[in-house]
Amino acid sequence: xxxxxxxxxxxxxxxxxxxxxxxxxxxxxxxxxxxxxxxxxxxxxxxxxxxxxxxxxxxxxxxxxxx
Amino acid sequence: xxxxxxxxxxxxxxxxxxxxxxxxxxxxxxxxxxxxxxxxxxxxxxxxxxxxxxxxxxxxxxxxxxxxxxxxxxxxxxxxxxxxxxxxxxxxxxxxxxxxxxxxxxxxxxxxxxxxxxxxxxxxxxxxxxxxxxxxxxxxxxxxxxxxxxxxxxxxxxxxxxxxxxxxxxxxxxxxxxxxxxxxxxxxxxxxxxxxxxxxxxxxxxxxxxxxxxxxxxxxxxxxxxxxxxxxxxxxxxxxxxxxxxxxxxxxxxxxxxxxxxxxxxxxxxxxxxxxxxxxxxxxxxxxxxxxxxxxxxxxxxxxxxxxxxxxxxxxxxxxxxxxxxxxxxxxxxxxxxxxxxxxxxxxxxxxxxxxxxxxxxxxxxxxxxxxxxxxxxxxxxxxxxxxxxxxxxxxxxxxxxxxxxxxxxxxxxxxxxxxxxxxxxxxxxxxxxxxxxx
Numbered sequence: 001x002x003x004x005x006x007x008x009x010x011x012x013x014x015x016x017x018x019x020x021x022x023x024x025x026x027x028x029x030x031x032x033x034x035x036x037x038x039x040x041x042x043x044x045x046x047x048x049x050x051x052x053x054x055x056x057x058x059x060x061x062x063x064x065x066x067x
Numbered sequence: 068x069x070x071x072x073x074x075x076x077x078x079x080x081x082x083x084x085x086x087x088x089x090x091x092x093x094x095x096x097x098x099x100x101x102x103x104x105x106x107x108x109x110x111x112x113x114x115x116x117x118x119x120x121x122x123x124x125x126x127x128x129x130x131x132x133x134x135x136x137x138x139x140x141x142x143x144x145x146x147x148x149x150x151x152x153x154x155x156x157x158x159x160x161x162x163x164x165x166x167x168x169x170x171x172x173x174x175x176x177x178x179x180x181x182x183x184x185x186x187x188x189x190x191x192x193x194x195x196x197x198x199x200x201x202x203x204x205x206x207x208x209x210x211x212x213x214x215x216x217x218x219x220x221x222x223x224x225x226x227x228x229x230x231x232x233x234x235x236x237x238x239x240x241x242x243x244x245x246x247x248x249x250x251x252x253x254x255x256x257x258x259x260x261x262x263x264x265x266x267x268x269x270x271x272x273x274x275x276x277x278x279x280x281x282x283x284x285x286x287x288x289x290x291x292x293x294x295x296x297x298x299x300x301x302x303x304x305x306x307x308x309x310x311x312x313x314x315x316x317x318x319x320x321x322x323x324x325x326x327x328x329x330x331x332x333x334x335x336x337x338x339x340x341x342x343x344x345x346x347x348x349x350x351x352x353x354x355x356x357x358x359x360x361x362x363x364x365x366x367x368x369x370x371x372x373x374x375x376x377x378x379x380x381x382x383x384x385x386x387x388x389x390x391x392x393x394x395x396x397x398x399x400x401x402x403x404x405x406x407x408x409x410x411x412x413x414x415x416x417x418x419x420x421x422x423x424x425x426x427x428x429x430x431x432x433x434x435x436x437x438x439x440x441x442x443x444x445x446x447x448x449x450x451x452x453x454x455x456x457x458x459x460x461x462x463x464x465x466x467x468x469x470x471x472x473x474x475x476x477x478x479x480x481x482x483x484x485x486x487x488x489x490x491x492x493x494x495x496x497x498x499x500x501x502x503x504x505x506x
Contacts, residue, residue: 008264009411010453029447033412 002040004066005049009033011060018061021052040066094304095328096312097288099182104216107223110185116229117189118294123199124153130197130290132298134310139165139246139283140349140380142309142368145290152198152270152280159202160278162195162232163255164287166207167239167246170350171402171493172382175314176284178326180213183288184220188234190287193294195232198280204235205284206251214238240504241495243351243406247454248281250408255279259505261408262454283380285314306332309367315381318347318492320388331367331378338366339385345392345470347492349379351399352459355392355470358385375466384492391485392471393429393478395492396463400425402494403460408505414457417448421464432481442468 005025007018014032024045027035041049041063053061099105105113120126131146152160164187168176180187187205195203205221207213214236221234237255239245245260252273254260273279282290289311293301302310309331318324320343329338335346339361346361348354354376356364364370368378386392404418421444427437445464448457468475477484 008453009413009451010264012412014412029413031412031416033416033451 002043002066003046003049003063004040005036005053006062006064007034007036008060008062011058013058013060015057017055017057018052021055022048025049026052034061094312094330096292096304097179097183097186097285097314098326098328102182104182105185107185107220107227110183114186114189114291114295117192117291119193119196119231120294123197124150126193126197126290126294127153129293129298133289133293133301134298134308135286135289135293135301136309137283138285138289138313138380140352140377142378145282145286148270148280148282149194149197152200152278155270155278158277160198160200160280161202161204161255161274162191162198162200162280162282163203163237163251163274164191164205164284165246165248165251165281166205166284167251167260168208168380169239169241169243169246169406170352170380170382171243171495172318172347172350172384173316173380174324175316175326175381177208177210177213179285179288179314180207180217184217185224186288186291187284188220188224188230189294190282190284190289190291191234192230192232194280194282194287194290200280201232202274202277203232204237204255204274206237206239206246206255208241208245209238240506242408242505243403244408244454244456245505247456249454251281252279254506261410261505262452262456264453305330306367306369308369309378313378313381315366315383318382318384320385322387322491324493329366332365335364335366335383336362339383341385343385344388344390345386347382347384347386348376350382351403351463351492352455353377353379353382353466354462355386355396355466357470375462387487387491389485389487390489390491391429391474391483392467393425393474394483394485394488395490396467396471397422397425397429398490398494399492400460400464403456403463407456408454411452411457413448413451417444417457418460420444421448421460425464425467428475428478431478431483433478435479438468438475 019026019028127149135145136142166176224230247262248269249263250260252269255274269279304312343358345355401422404422407414409415424437424441427433445461449461
């Protein structure tokens with residue numbers, strides 16, 4: 001099952017750590033909130049994606065089953 | 068043809084329903100023929116007691132055959148929500164009738180609750196039976212007179228032994244987003260009426276952690292009639308794809324407003340006195356259409372969706388020729404920005420900026436940057452909130468930039484075609500600026 005990144009926008013405080021840990025997939029908007037890819041996380045980046053999820057200071061980033 | 072009249076202030080004014088027989092059922096169905104609230108004895112004389120089926124699920128097949136869809140704006144098939152809720156495991160679900168109509172341009176749910184409360188309350192009981200629930204509530208905006216009327220109706224029904232489940236009345240704050248499903252679930256659990264991140268949806272974990280079915284009050288009233296007269300009767304109004312009757316709130320270019328009961332597929336030109344400069348379809352999360360285009364369209368999702376518009380909760384507003392569409396929408400977008408719950412970064416950063424940029428476009432000689440900013444921010448906020456508030460606001464702004472493109476050009480050259488600065492689209496008189504006002 002491929003995984004997709006989602007952010008809980010209520011929890012997200014715009015720390016921006018996810019974009020530092022996973023620049024291949026995550027960029028920040030002009031206010032510092034993450035812009036996530038619409039598609040699934042490529043296999044080769046799943047480890048870094050998990051790291052970004054566990055290291056989010058607001059615990060707002062989640063790796064969900066791709067719809 | 069359809070008649071309309073000034074929107075009744077609860078308790079006075081008059082209700083004027085469409086008396087159309089558009090080749091199908093006779094209207095009105097939901098609303099009384101005269102502008103007088105239907106009391107219980109009259110309701111029982113006309114419709115009888117709620118026709119309980121004696122066990123859960125039995126009504127769901129009729130609702131499916133009728134093709135009833137949610138009248139709160141999303142037009143989701145009602146039977147699918149009922150079936151999923153009836154099939155779920157665990158403690159019995161909670162059922163809530165949603166009468167929190169936060170949209171300032173919409174009055175149809177308030178009118179329905181005022182004039183035909185017992186149809187809504189019948190529908191609430193029948194929906195509860197269909198999903199096996201005995202925990203039932205009606206959720207409305209704070210309104211002492213409506214609350215008193217509904218509380219009396221609920222007591223009267225309990226005394227008459229009509230209701231299988233006791234009905235609790237829950238009051239919502241006067242906020243645009245208070246009727247959003249997750250905000251409703253939060254409020255009904257004793258918390259603030261703030262949208263929540265999904266999952267879980269209310270249907271999975273809602274009021275007090277229990278699975279919760281939320282249905283718009285008009286949807287429930289239709290359900291109460293389908294239970295009595297069946298799917299064939301329901302389908303004798305409307306179109307094959309969008310059957311039944313529907314309530315709509317109309318804002319005429321001359322400033323008159325009213326609620327009518329009409330049918331999907333009715334020409335917009337039969338509902339609004341046209342020509343108009345532009346027509347707002349679907350309310351403040353909706354879409355502007357050029358007047359000349361709207362004149363040729365029916366009020367039906369089949370025709371509107373390809374144009375990026377939707378019937379939504381049935382709001383139609385005809386913008387008079389003497390108003391500036393940019394100035395009107397700028398007021399609305401400012402209101403929408405103030406109504407952000409302030410929880411999600413893209414929304415609480417983006418919406419006030421969008422409101423500011425649109426206000427600049429609505430003024431003389433805006434900087435070219437304002438237009439580019441507005442387009443960029445509209446793309447940036449859409450889909451990035453816990454609820455659809457940013458998406459709906461971006462949709463309204465996007466249609467404003469398309470439909471009023473010529474006006475934007477005029478403003479760039481320092482003049483405005485609007486000759487009246489009097490506000491046209493209704494906003495709440497006193498937008499609550501107190502951030503704590505969510506309960």
